[in-house]
Amino acid sequence: MKKIISVVGARPNFIKIAPVAKALKKYRKEVKHQICHTGQHFDKRMSEIFFDQLKMPRPDFSLGVSGGSHAEQTARIMLELEKVLAEERPDLVIVPGDVNSTLAAALVASKMGIPIAHVEAGLRSFDKSMPEEINRIVTDVVSDYLFVSEHSGMRNLRDEGMDDSKIHFVGNTMIDSLEANYNLIEECSVTKEMGLKPANYIVATFHRPSNVDNPEALGELIDTLSRLAKERTLVFPVHPRTHKNIERYGLNKNLPKGLIITEPLGYIEFLSLVRYAELVITDSGGIQEETTYMGVQCITVRKNTERPVTIDVGTNHLVGTQMEKVEKTALDILGGITKPGRIPEMWDGKAAKRIAEIIMES
Ligand code: UD1
Ligand code: UDP
Helix, strand or coil: CCEEEEEEEEEEHHHHHHHHHHHHCCCCCCEEEEEEEEECCCCHHCHHHHHHHHHCCCCCCCCCCCCCCHHHHHHHHHHHHHHHHHHHHCCEEECCCCCHHHHHHHHHHHHHHCEEEEEECCCCCCCCCHHHHHHHHHHHCCCEEEEEHHHHHHHHHHHCCCCCEEECCCCCHHHHHHHHHHHHHHEEEEEHCCEEEEEEEEEEECCCCHCCCCHHHHHHHHHHHHHCCCEEEEEEEEHHHHHHHHHHCCCCCCCCCCEEEEEECCCCHHHHHHHHEEEEEECCCHHHHHHHCCCEEEEEECCCCCCCCHHHHHEEEECCCCCCCCHHHHHHHHHHCCCCCCCCCCCCCCCHHHHHHHHCCC
């Protein structure tokens, strides 16, 4: 019997691993798959709700590590995870995405000589000021299976001299989750409950330190969202990092009526809002992909993206961080200047099945 441990910690990790857990269940006579939750995200609405809605098994191991500086968080996860891996001696560790939990798990497993599979390998923003870029590069270097979600990832890994036999173009497990839940998302009553008219409102999410960790940048962002909220109702489910900073900088005053600020939403509710939105404005990685899959216009408030297929093929508009440009592009889109898009290759809901087959064949 093979033993596999998937290590997850942050909101997008849960969504990327749920279909992998499901696909591995088919091989339960040959493989025992366990989940280790580092604790990086811990609020019910950032963690437990995804296990419930995506029908994931509860974590077999919980490390309870959250907060702290990057070094502190990564090091504490490493120390706790080492104990689990030493006890369990898995044949493979699976890590999704690009968060600190991903990096910490990859480092520990590689030092212990345990093979690693990286789900969402090869993405590059080519911007090392992003903590995620360091996490992606290091995780890929120590991984044995590089599971890639879009063509740019294949190119990047080959350009970095990775062994071709490790690289597998499998598609996107975040899209597997979306595809598997699409009926629930379409039928969800959240828009009605919030009194929103389909294709007549905006959804915004922000959590990148470059946008929310200083008072000027976050202040300008809230001002821009407030102006857009006079054109269309704007729903803003607020990430905990952003919430803390809005309070700290006193930016929650004099907000217009059209700006609906909520806690982070459940997976089904959030994606239902996105599905029927006229426009999404974000700095999220995953939401760039989900809007492309659903053909919803998306403005990405960043200088670069590690997911170029959403620009080249999808409905994503990468506009930088100048707020005049964000506002102008938003007004253009609301005025009908939209971008057609297609679903990228292999984003067909079967990525996790391919991953499980590759793991089980080798
Ligand atoms: C992390 C990832 C980022 C990813 C994002 C997804 C890193 C370096 N960053 O950013 O790549 O896009 O998750 O959402 O790994 N907090 C709570 N409750 C929670 C979760 C976080 O209060 O449930 C607080 C933390 O205590 C901390 C802050 O939010 O003060 C930031 O959390 P952290 O996990 O360090 O980084 P994120 O900004 O969430
Ligand atoms: N998401 C959610 N509720 C919200 C906001 C986002 O369920 O209130 C989902 C979203 O649909 C996507 C994932 O969380 O699947 C993206 O996570 P996040 O933006 O935190 O991280 P990133 O993708 O930027 O790493």
